[in-house]
Amino acid sequence: MSITDTPVESSSEAPQRFPTPDLRASALAEVTAQVAATAEANDRSGDIPWEGLAIAHRAGLLTATVGQEYGGPDLGPAEVARILIALGEGDPSVALITANSLAVHHGQAVGAHWPLAVYEDLLTRSQAGPAPVNAVRAEPELGAPARGGLPTTTAVADGDHWILNGHKTFATGGEALAYHVVWVLADDGRVGHLIVPGDAVGVRITRTWDHLGLRASNTHDVDYADVRVPIENFHEIPRVGGVYRDPAAVAGLWSFGHPALYIGVARAARQAFVDFATTRVPISLGRPISTTERIQAVAGEIDTQIATAETLLFGALARAQADEPAFGAQLSLIKVAIARAVITAVQTAVAALGNAALTRHHPLERHLRDVLCVRVHPPQEDSALIAAGRRILDIP
Template sequence: MSTPDLSPGALAEVTAEIASTAAEYDRSGDLPWKGLHVAHRAGLLTATVGKQYGGPGLGPRDVVRILTAIGEGDASVGLLASNSLMSHAGQAARLHWPKAYYDDLLERSKNGPALVNAIRAEPELGAPARGGLPKTTLTRTGDGWVLNGRKAYATGGTGLAYHVVWAVADERVGHVIVPADLPGITWIDTWDHLGLRASNTHDVVYEDVRLPADAFVEIPRGPDGVYRDPAAMAGPASFGHPAQYVGVARAARAAFAAFARSRIPSSLGKPIAETERIQAVAGEIDLQIVQAETLLHGALLRLEAGDTAFLPELSAVKVAIARSVIAATQTAVAALGNPGLTRHNPLERHLRDALCIRVHPPQEDAVLLAGGRRVLTPR
């Protein structure tokens, strides 16, 4: 696998090609295969495959550039790409997949998009980052495991090549690597969401799915013996999701500018882009995006420089990025009134997609509570 071209021009071409089908998939709800194939041909879906496997082994800053470009084209493609890139990066950092499974994933990735997702949420439990343990279970057999349970919000649906399923096994908590074509896997079409409509984030049921002994990977408990969900805290590898939504905000800025340049009210006799009011609105949108991008790349640069004292603040940075992304898109829609809310204008889709940034862990209320306690605790 060669290193993908991440030059501004090459990424802009990817964005434009993916964007050309985004509205189509948003309306149909089908998996956005055309956009995924664009990302695959550009080498972006395997950019984090480790060098030990012959991959580019790109790091977090390159990943956020990739996902910003893809998200600007189609947020659903961005989410699917982000999940796969995180899975490859995790394997590169710590070998945990059964060799035969990962070899198969890499082989499939040569011929087309081979999607992976960590499938964690459950209908009763909700988001794992809120605490609690999964009801999905692994039971030992003579030579392996049997998986049973139901998961919610399993992004990728039937388009996945592999599932990484959060489960309990012998009172241990961890993830089990599951080929998507095994018997006993049933999909339930539950996804009818405001945004990310083409992401196919449906429910999935596992019934007596048989797996080899090495398919389960335990997540270690903390020094106090308590299990803590790793997704509840932000880390260097967790900025892929915010990056894709920064791309959405950029798409909203472009849509706003295109409308403003073309809209010529008869009472004005010139494009509204030439009025100070619209220029000031465009400036506010741009300010929010500049702020989000500076936070995104600045946080990763600080981590690259070895600033470990910054780690407790990463979750707050993600919340600040989310606020800026939503503010940018809402400002664009509000300034245009009805035209910003019509489905003939991509702005309403960008707003719907941007609002989905709030669901990714850690959520804002938990971050503010943790930050407040940190500030108020005597030192």
């Protein structure tokens, strides 16, 4: 989504219709435990994690960024990071679907580009139960747009409607989405997002998602065949200097939801390591392996990497919110560093436990598969490093 950082003016504040989530550590730990109860089964089946989404809905987590003018709690990026860490520790597929929904609600809170009646429908659905929403952008030939290019998905004006046609890939939330925010090229040359009901005639989900990790995220392909969408549902993404620049190409304050959820995965891996180490008693040793200095050192290394990731995350959010001069240019690098730390944490646990950790019935195997997905979220590592190198070397 195209997100601005300037709140919209509101003439009055609506009565609160969505709960303010309980972000106490004990409350979030309870949500984590409840969501985790079905994570393994959903990973194996690839089904939409409805149970976990329902838990997140009841806790008010799916609507935590709804603006105050719409009756929401309008939580900030640090609070959202805590929510996504807790969900990621329980089930990262639930966390990813939630992260994307929270980004869209935040975008509406600060930009108000949804038609009021359409957004009201989304809010009504969100009161009744989980109503995920996501930006649907990637395409087979182009991939994700963060590296440049224009969509081949088109919107052609037809009276008071657009006619939408195209094929999208990696639409996280897939069959669960109440609304798709579709990246399109309009017939008048504008680039933007078209807000499309998930149940609109002509929208077809193709179950293509057969991935290493986040298997329950329902990140399938979508075909749009002559889908009629009201003309007011289009939101243009402004061009900069006459050129379209994808907003996801550079990390911003509100783009840290994705790395936050993988910190949750690393926390889950740490606990899985502890559970194994404190209960594994080899005959040759006669006591739990947790009593050995080797395992204690490994546990310390895992904790070091998680502490590093958490400090980078919340430190970056604090510095960005304080509007420190020139720090914004480093946000993409911070995302890279967080990704490296959480992957190292999980790989360290897996390497220490060997075959046991790579067995399907052990949770570390799932955590390893899931944490590797942190690398796919834009801006990706090579793009961030090249941009930073050009900046410090003063190369245009």
